[in-house]
Amino acid sequence: MTETAGDADRRFMRLALALGERNLGRTWPNPSVGAVVVAGPPGAERIVGQGVTAPGGRPHGEPLAVAMAGEAARGATLYVTLEPCSHHGRTPPCTDSILSAGIARVVTAMEDPDPRVAGSGHARLAAAGIALTMGVLREEAMRAHLGHVSRITLGRPCVHLKLAATSDGFAAGGPDGRLRITGPVANGAVHLWRAHADAIMVGIGTVRADDPSLTVRLPGLSGRSPVRVVLDSTLRILPSTHLVRSARDIPTLVLTTRGAPAHARRMLAATGVEILSVDADATGRIDLPAALACLSDYGLSRICSEGGPHLADALAEADLVDVCTLVTGEGRLGEGGGLKAIGPHLEGRLSSGQLRQVEARDLGADRAVTYERSVPCSPVS
Structure with missing residues (x-):
């Protein structure tokens, strides 16, 4: 033909x-x-x-x-x-x-x-x-070019949520709250998403619970680790964490509120961490639209959020989710329950079609389903 x-x-x-x-x-x-x-x-x-x-x-x-x-x-x-x-x-x-x-x-x-x-x-x-x-x-x-379009038209980076869940829908559980959910193929895909992001964003709860390194650990791509971003309203991050100890090697931003302790600011600045201050919301936590506007001003346009269900649901509540990928493992948490991977606000956006499914694929024994925004959102204020 x-x-x-x-x-x-x-x-x-x-x-x-x-x-x-x-x-x-x-x-x-x-x-x-x-x-x-x-x-x-x-x-x-x-x-x-x-x-x-x-x-x-x-x-x-x-x-x-x-x-x-x-x-x-x-x-x-x-x-x-x-x-x-x-x-x-x-x-x-x-x-x-x-x-x-x-x-x-x-x-x-x-x-x-x-x-x-x-x-x-x-x-x-x-x-x-x-x-x-x-x-x-x-x-x-x-x-x-979603990140570029979002940064220019909305004044914020695009946000790609990455969540992992057991087959019965949990992200954490057990005595220490941690679960190994996904296998090596899915884990490799996560590292490739990281390599294509400008920054990985987590909350202080994830840092204190998991002490992640948030780097790209794929053969030949170790130099592609993006900026690490931590949302920490009162600067509770410890100098002993992987993120702080490696801040001079991999750019690390900590976003905090303007009322965060001055001594903690000085301590972190001495380690090579860059501290950015934004407004607090009514609860005293970081105002998420203000945080994303700050990251846009910094020059970032593509954010991969790996901060877990609490941060994911807060971003969904603020209508700041552009892409969501849920990776489901084959294992079950079983009796006793744990922390649900999808919170009520994210569930609402998925069930209403505001985030629509665009792809489903197998990653070894795991299943990855990706959803994309189907309705416009307003620029950040």
């Missing part, structure tokens, strides 16, 4: 999206944009250049792709997962490199909501006589 022009566009855009996925978690505060340069007539196309936003957010994917293509870029087609920028920042506009390379056609997946771009990149290319095709695999691109 002969491939149509639309089929070819989707095929090359899938490659661009796959390239962009490689550097998720490494390019903040910029999005990870994939770009592919394709030359040759229909049916005989060849890839002559490809690029992805570099770690640290620059250079962008488009100039890297056209530089790899060299003279072969003249008259070629550029596929890019996000509208090319047209403003001067720390690097020249991507539209400059596209125009100077002699690209004849540009195919994009979505418009950039950043007000510095927001259609002006497309407009500049069109004004220069470049043929434009927009919206190819837009839904997939929106998912890939």
Whole structure:
């Protein structure tokens, strides 16, 4: 069966999206944009250049792709997962490199909501006589760039909850409250999610109960550990924890309230922990919308929350959950019960369809089901 022009566009855009996925978690505060340069007539196309936003957010994917293509870029087609920028920042506009390379056609997946771009990149290319095709695999691109879109339009990072549950729905139980729920395949998937996040977020309760390291422990990806974020309203975190002891090696942020003890601030600062202060809510705990706005100002756009059921339910109550993945193990807690993995507010958003199921897959003996937001939420105040 002969491939149509639309089929070819989707095929090359899938490659661009796959390239962009490689550097998720490494390019903040910029999005990870994939770009592919394709030359040759229909049916005989060849890839002559490809690029992805570099770690640290620059250079962008488009100039890297056209530089790899060299003279072969003249008259070629550029596929890019996000509208090319047209403003001067720390690097020249991507539209400059596209125009100077002699690209004849540009195919994009979505418009950039950043007000510095927001259609002006497309407009500049069109004004220069470049043929434009927009919206190819837009839904997939929106998912890939969800953190960027959320940070620009809502003033906060996107939040991906990760929860583990026994087959009878518990996250903790037994004498010490801890459970080993998932197997090695699911645990590997969790580490891959971490590698693609800008930050992992937990509450002080998880730190005190589990003393986690919150690092990526996959072969070849040990250098991809993201920023660790702890929500600790009164600075109860201890200097002996893994997070504090390794803070000089892996960036570690502790978000606290403005009334937290000064002596605890000094002690943590001396260990390399970075302390950020936000407003408290009516109960004296960290105001979650304010915390996410603070993380957005810091430059983070993709947060993986591994803080357990209490933090997950608080985020759901505040309507701050964008993606939720529930990994269910095959074991049961049985009689005596324990802490339910899904609290009432998260359960309400799942049962109402505000978070809709988009994927289910087996991870060894475990089952992972992912839900995504189906209704818009308001910007943080």
